[in-house]
Amino acid sequence: MLYRLSSAVLFCTALNSAADWNQFRGPARDGISHETVPTTWPSQLKKVWTVDAGEGYASPIVSSGGVFVHARRGSEETVTRFDLTSGKVVWTKTYSAPFGKNQYALKMQAGPFSTPTEANGRLYTLGVTAILTCWDSKNGALIWRKDFSAHQDTSKLFVGTAMSPLVDGSQVIVHVGDDRGGTIHSYDTLTGVEKWTTKGDGPGYASPVIATFSGVRQFVTMTDRNLVGVSIADGKVLWAHPFKDEWIENIITPIVYKDAVVFTGVRNGSLALRPRKSASGWSAETVWADKDLQFYMSTPIADGDYLYGLSSRKKGQWVCADLRTGKVLWSTEGREAKQATVIGAGSNLLLFTDEGALIVARKSPKGFEQVRRYALSDSALYAHPVFLGKQLLVKDATALTLWQIE
Numbered sequence: 001m002l003y004r005l006s007s008a009v010l011f012c013t014a015l016n017s018a019a020d021w022n023q024f025r026g027p028a029r030d031g032i033s034h035e036t037v038p039t040t041w042p043s044q045l046k047k048v049w050t051v052d053a054g055e056g057y058a059s060p061i062v063s064s065g066g067v068f069v070h071a072r073r074g075s076e077e078t079v080t081r082f083d084l085t086s087g088k089v090v091w092t093k094t095y096s097a098p099f100g101k102n103q104y105a106l107k108m109q110a111g112p113f114s115t116p117t118e119a120n121g122r123l124y125t126l127g128v129t130a131i132l133t134c135w136d137s138k139n140g141a142l143i144w145r146k147d148f149s150a151h152q153d154t155s156k157l158f159v160g161t162a163m164s165p166l167v168d169g170s171q172v173i174v175h176v177g178d179d180r181g182g183t184i185h186s187y188d189t190l191t192g193v194e195k196w197t198t199k200g201d202g203p204g205y206a207s208p209v210i211a212t213f214s215g216v217r218q219f220v221t222m223t224d225r226n227l228v229g230v231s232i233a234d235g236k237v238l239w240a241h242p243f244k245d246e247w248i249e250n251i252i253t254p255i256v257y258k259d260a261v262v263f264t265g266v267r268n269g270s271l272a273l274r275p276r277k278s279a280s281g282w283s284a285e286t287v288w289a290d291k292d293l294q295f296y297m298s299t300p301i302a303d304g305d306y307l308y309g310l311s312s313r314k315k316g317q318w319v320c321a322d323l324r325t326g327k328v329l330w331s332t333e334g335r336e337a338k339q340a341t342v343i344g345a346g347s348n349l350l351l352f353t354d355e356g357a358l359i360v361a362r363k364s365p366k367g368f369e370q371v372r373r374y375a376l377s378d379s380a381l382y383a384h385p386v387f388l389g390k391q392l393l394v395k396d397a398t399a400l401t402l403w404q405i406e
Helices: none
Strands: 046-052 061-063 066-073 076-083 089-096 117-119 122-126 131-136 142-147 166-168 171-178 181-188 194-200 209-213 216-222 226-231 237-242 255-257 260-265 269-278 281-290 301-303 306-311 317-322 328-331 340-345 348-353 357-362 370-375 391-395 399-404
Touching: 061 117, 076 122, 076 131, 089 131, 117 166, 131 171, 166 209, 166 216, 209 255, 209 269, 216 260, 226 281, 237 269, 237 281, 255 301, 301 340, 306 340
Parallel strands: none
Antiparallel strands: 046 399, 061 066, 066 076, 076 089, 117 122, 122 131, 131 142, 166 171, 171 181, 181 194, 209 216, 216 226, 226 237, 255 260, 260 269, 269 281, 301 306, 306 317, 317 328, 340 348, 348 357, 357 370, 391 399
């Protein structure tokens, strides 16, 4: 079975206070911060505190004064709440999660890769072996758990489970499985009771978003071979578009733009689809496609009519493209980074490279202009940082650090 969106609105009900960054890529899963941006970036950032947080690529999140990190120590996965002000451990929990890496990913850490989601006093984590857990955010008590590890063959899922749990109202939704096939599960956030399931493709490594097209709210994601829209109400597959990758590396989070959604990959390039419902059913027409606009692990951001990110071409190019047409407006010479996280903050782009640097650049469709560059870490930086206006929270290979900007 193949996984089969007039205005599109990206919306997530897992929202907390304005200072929170409670899930992957922020409150709306779009990489955009609405915090007040410094008018002048200082010559140096001040380190407030740093703590050992364990290994893994899951991003820290912030909610109600707490910093939550899902990490690994040996054969166990750990979930820890740190105090944002002091960096002190509030609570930590561990559970067994032995993981055998694929032979082609031996240089990578053994996860976890999925960023937790916090909503309404509950924290949802999805481990590298597909163990979904609901915790009490305040004290770390285990509320309910779903363990899919026995049904997942990690030799057929390159680096293990990577999608970040998506909370929408009373539902938490996850996509689990491997290259042989998978299932999208919806559970009641409070009780863990299953609401619906949809069997079909195995998961890609992308994290999903929620969008409304033709009046229908949808779970939109990249599977291991298709681009899909699934009804939030009942799990029905509404539309699907083929997107096969030679190495099954469908990684990038979809980007909602007006009445369309943009998907991109390292070999397929980028395309914008316009999902819509008609008398004959659902369809997803191609608005534009550009094979040369390629992204690997770095999800770009949409700002107005423009797309900003790190292209995988020429060993890493900062690029800007027109979301209306897919046309590249400018690109740097290359060799900028192998991977990067992009956050839109006011008139600035915050570009965090895998080599531990933060580059502050002007947000402009006219060209690339660097404002400041900071060294944040000597080790690899893959996790998505958190921008809190006057502060910056960064998780590198093993350490969690809070930086003061002004």
